[in-house]
Amino acid sequence: MNARLTSCSRLHEISRLFFLLLSVSLAAGAARGGTGEKYVMLLGGNWEIAGGLPSNAMLISLQGVANAGEPRLYFRYPSGWDYNFCDPLLAYYRSSRGMRFTELASAAEALDSLARYVKGYVVWDRNVRTSLVVAFTAAGIHRAVVVTEDLIPLAEGHGLKMAEDFRGKFTGWSDVQIYEWAYGKYWHECNKNFLVYMGGESGNMMKPGIADFGIHHRCFFTDASTNPLDTLEYAFAGRLFGALKPLSIVLGWHSYKKDLEAQHVTLASHFGLRVEGLHTLPNMSFNHQIPLSPGFRFRNNHNVREGKSYVPEKKVYVACIQTDCLGLGAWTKPGRGEIPYAWEVTMNWSWLAPAMLQYFYDMATPNDYFIGSLSGPGYMYPKAVPPALLPSVVDTAYALMKTLDLNIFEIMDHSSYWSSRGIDDDLSKEIVDTYFARMPDVLGIANGYRPAHTFAVYGDKPFMSYDYYLGEKRDEREAAADLEELANLNPARPYFLLMHVRQWSDIKRVKRILDSLGPAFEVVPLDLFMKMAGRAQTFMTRFGPPLK
Amino acid sequence: MSRSIRILLPLILFSCGLLFSGTFFPGLSLSGPAASGGQGLEGIWKFLPGKSTDIASWGYSLPQIDISTADGKVRVIHDWLDRGNVAFADTFEFRPGGGEVTSVVRSEVWPDNWYMGVLSSPGEARNVSGRWLEPEKAFRVVARQNVRTSQGETAVTTTRDYTLGPEGKTLTLTEQRSSRPSPVVLVFERNGTSPRSDIK
Numbered sequence: 001m002n003a004r005l006t007s008c009s010r011l012h013e014i015s016r017l018f019f020l021l022l023s024v025s026l027a028a029g030a031a032r033g034g035t036g037e038k039y040v041m042l043l044g045g046n047w048e049i050a051g052g053l054p055s056n057a058m059l060i061s062l063q064g065v066a067n068a069g070e071p072r073l074y075f076r077y078p079s080g081w082d083y084n085f086c087d088p089l090l091a092y093y094r095s096s097r098g099m100r101f102t103e104l105a106s107a108a109e110a111l112d113s114l115a116r117y118v119k120g121y122v123v124w125d126r127n128v129r130t131s132l133v134v135a136f137t138a139a140g141i142h143r144a145v146v147v148t149e150d151l152i153p154l155a156e157g158h159g160l161k162m163a164e165d166f167r168g169k170f171t172g173w174s175d176v177q178i179y180e181w182a183y184g185k186y187w188h189e190c191n192k193n194f195l196v197y198m199g200g201e202s203g204n205m206m207k208p209g210i211a212d213f214g215i216h217h218r219c220f221f222t223d224a225s226t227n228p229l230d231t232l233e234y235a236f237a238g239r240l241f242g243a244l245k246p247l248s249i250v251l252g253w254h255s256y257k258k259d260l261e262a263q264h265v266t267l268a269s270h271f272g273l274r275v276e277g278l279h280t281l282p283n284m285s286f287n288h289q290i291p292l293s294p295g296f297r298f299r300n301n302h303n304v305r306e307g308k309s310y311v312p313e314k315k316v317y318v319a320c321i322q323t324d325c326l327g328l329g330a331w332t333k334p335g336r337g338e339i340p341y342a343w344e345v346t347m348n349w350s351w352l353a354p355a356m357l358q359y360f361y362d363m364a365t366p367n368d369y370f371i372g373s374l375s376g377p378g379y380m381y382p383k384a385v386p387p388a389l390l391p392s393v394v395d396t397a398y399a400l401m402k403t404l405d406l407n408i409f410e411i412m413d414h415s416s417y418w419s420s421r422g423i424d425d426d427l428s429k430e431i432v433d434t435y436f437a438r439m440p441d442v443l444g445i446a447n448g449y450r451p452a453h454t455f456a457v458y459g460d461k462p463f464m465s466y467d468y469y470l471g472e473k474r475d476e477r478e479a480a481a482d483l484e485e486l487a488n489l490n491p492a493r494p495y496f497l498l499m500h501v502r503q504w505s506d507i508k509r510v511k512r513i514l515d516s517l518g519p520a521f522e523v524v525p526l527d528l529f530m531k532m533a534g535r536a537q538t539f540m541t542r543f544g545p546p547l548k
Numbered sequence: 549m550s551r552s553i554r555i556l557l558p559l560i561l562f563s564c565g566l567l568f569s570g571t572f573f574p575g576l577s578l579s580g581p582a583a584s585g586g587q588g589l590e591g592i593w594k595f596l597p598g599k600s601t602d603i604a605s606w607g608y609s610l611p612q613i614d615i616s617t618a619d620g621k622v623r624v625i626h627d628w629l630d631r632g633n634v635a636f637a638d639t640f641e642f643r644p645g646g647g648e649v650t651s652v653v654r655s656e657v658w659p660d661n662w663y664m665g666v667l668s669s670p671g672e673a674r675n676v677s678g679r680w681l682e683p684e685k686a687f688r689v690v691a692r693q694n695v696r697t698s699q700g701e702t703a704v705t706t707t708r709d710y711t712l713g714p715e716g717k718t719l720t721l722t723e724q725r726s727s728r729p730s731p732v733v734l735v736f737e738r739n740g741t742s743p744r745s746d747i748k
Contacts, residue, residue, distance in 0.1 A: 453667065453698070468665065478602045
């Protein structure tokens with residue numbers, strides 16, 4: 001046990017050192033000339049191989065290479081992109097950092113301005129989609145842009161030389177054959193702190209928003225399946241994951257065609273890796289290099305005052321948590337600030353994109369309350385994390401919470417979800433014990449995605465699972481009826497009803513639903529909710545089965 | 549065979565024919581005209597989401613109803629289809645107008661609403677009774693069972709009315725839970741005969 005703890009502590013220290021070095025790198029980046037000329041461009045909205053993908057992929061690879069040493073190129077993404085904060089963040093950079101940008105109107109203009117930072121080009125094969133995934137890896141190694149055959153004249157017109165040519169090379173190869181080849185050729189030169197999953201959409205399209213960061217950091221790219229039934233790709237994915245140190249980052253997202261989110265995160269968690277989605281996360285090679293404002297400290301909007309007593313009434317208390325990370329949905333939509341609302345913070349942004357996270361803290365209204373997530377220092381499943389690693393996972397998450405002034409944490413575990421009909425979000429007592437033991441200052445911990453059934457109180461700190469999941473398409477009257485029915489099925493008062501709001505719901509809609517409920521209901525800030533729930537437990541203590 | 553039986557035989561056979569066609573005891577058959585044309589309550593019913601209350605079903609599965617009769621009992625199977633395959637099946641069986649039938653709950657799945665923190669209680673009893681509201685056109689099933697919520701166990705009574713639509717082409721299921729302020733109304737269209745039916 002002592003050896004385990006020592007090992008965990010060492011891992012935690014290594015992790016802290018890693019963050020420190022990255023922070024130093026960030027500061028150095030800013031010091032190296034973060035005030036140089038910057039460019040902005042609106043990307044086209046077509047991401048099909050036969051359409052706009054070749055041009056967009058070239059531009060994103062250009063961004064990854066050109067942003068080396070200094071943030072130079074920022075993209076505005078088209079409407080409908082997963083992350084909808086590109087324009088507000090750009091405005092924030094302009095106003096808070098005094099950044100000035102030159103507008104670029106075309107790929108040719110982008111190369112005119114930035115080709116001097118590029119050392120060559122890699123040709124990918126339109127007929128073999130996976131060749132683009134490998135081309136991103138090669139682009140990072142060669143400091144190159146990725147092009148299709150028709151874009152070669154444009155690249156050469158800007159003085160670039162061919163670094164690799166994948167035309168016809170992988171014809172007839174399976175994905176695993178292609179990835180094995182890429183592994184043999186590039187892995188030894190790749191960054192071992194990050195792995196990029198270029199998954200998401202499949203078939204005739206790709207949305208490689210995260211590729212700039214992967215190229216910037218010379219990462220290995222793949223979309224190898226993590227479905228155990230896909231034996232060869234699963235083995236390959238396991239080999240990649242196993243070659244990374246625990247707590248390394250798996251950026252991007254799984255392939256919607258090949259496997260499931262639950263399988264992807266489960267396999268990563270088996271190796272103690274943290275998943276940091278999505279494949280569409282934009283501009284990270286730029287955002288990564290913008291430091292916090294001088295003297296800025298992350299401060300949350302706390303509602304619970306030390307030493308004050310909070311006595312619940314005979315009511316139904318509702319607290320809302322918006323999940324699936326900041327920036328995917330409601331943050332920029334109408335209604336934010338009108339009701340108390342808790343937001344999952346993507347905690348690694350504190351060092352991956354500090355100014356971007358500062359933007360959210362700066363924009364927060366008094367009703368916006370941030371919480372730590374998701375299960376660890378990144379997206380992980382605690383039931384899949386090796387027990388010996390879990391303490392270091394929790395410690396690293398807790399350190400990030402301290403930095404970000406967070407005192408409520410959230411866990412989600414779907415490691416056996418798809419084989420248990422969706423009723424296995426529950427956690428064993430030993431896992432819950434570990435979180436509370438190593439997060440001594442939290443006010444409480446939330447759990448689940450759809451409703452879960454683990455509830456407990458440690459001292460006066462509750463462990464609360466979601467009692468309701470508000471889907472973005474749920475009819476508003478039926479959602480209100482659901483909440484009233486839950487209140488009838490849980491007759492003791494106070495009743496603490498924790499609600500997960502799926503990210504695509506805007507707060508106006510949530511408020512309409514909550515406003516339609518009777519006076520017995522009261523929406524409260526999450527920290528107050530936890531404080532009262534820990535004091536007046538009306539829920540049954542229940543844990544999931546012990547770990548096998 | 550005695551002479552008297554031989555004389556009465558045509559009458560006995562005629563009576564049996566009436567019995568099995570449901571004319572004498574409509575409670576024993578839902579098919580009535582369905583025996584020849586399939587326009588009764590018996591059969592498989594396909595969900596029409598556009599005409600129904602918005603549902604939050606388990607795993608986004610879609611309901612299908614299979615109604616059949618056997619041995620004087622009515623059997624209603626709520627299938628929950630995931631990509632066309634039955635992911636979960638919930639069966640109610642009762643004798644119309646008879647007493648409550650008790651069965652044992654086997655799964656934690658409470659298929660009616662996936663968004664609410666409610667589970668069934670495996671190992672516990674579910675009591676089901678049913679009766680005709682209008683012979684061959686509408687019947688009511690009442691089910692009592694305990695469910696598990698964050699505050700523990702609580703009893704729920706669910707009343708389900710199955711009503712045949714005009715010309716026998718649609719089926720409307722009106723479901724009222726004792727805990728819910730408003731009914732859930734689900735509409736189905738006929739989608740073939742039940743393979744589980746003993747009366748074709």
